[in-house]
Amino acid sequence: MSIFTDHPRSVGETYAEHFRAATSFGIPMITAGVACVLHGIFPFMFEKTGSNLVRRLYDRMVVNRVKMTHETTDGQQIDWCI
Template identity: 60%
Template structure:
């Protein structure tokens, strides 16, 4: 059961906690940009570039992440074991 929570984070060189934080740091801006896109659909004079700017910014961040690290910081390894 533990592997369900840790397998993918380890594949990308992160602990569970690091992966959680990274996913949320991408997910929340995507939700906000998505809402802005919905408003833009109704009111085209609002949020004209918000969605595309968000996608460009997040793409640049993801592209710049590089290869996964061999292992996460020692401080987070105990957190992984607790999950």
């Protein structure tokens, strides 16, 4: 077992699949964070950008979690740590 593959394997992914999934959450999170900081400085900018991105990421994670739960053969829910 490797420190690079233990967690991905525990959620039913290869290292590459886990990297792709984590990156697809991480980049929008960084984008939302920058938008929120800029909104704090310039309140007229990015009024809903941060909350919209967070809502989309939440919806994606919940939909994927439900999908993965139904696909598991032992009936256990996949652990979704990012």
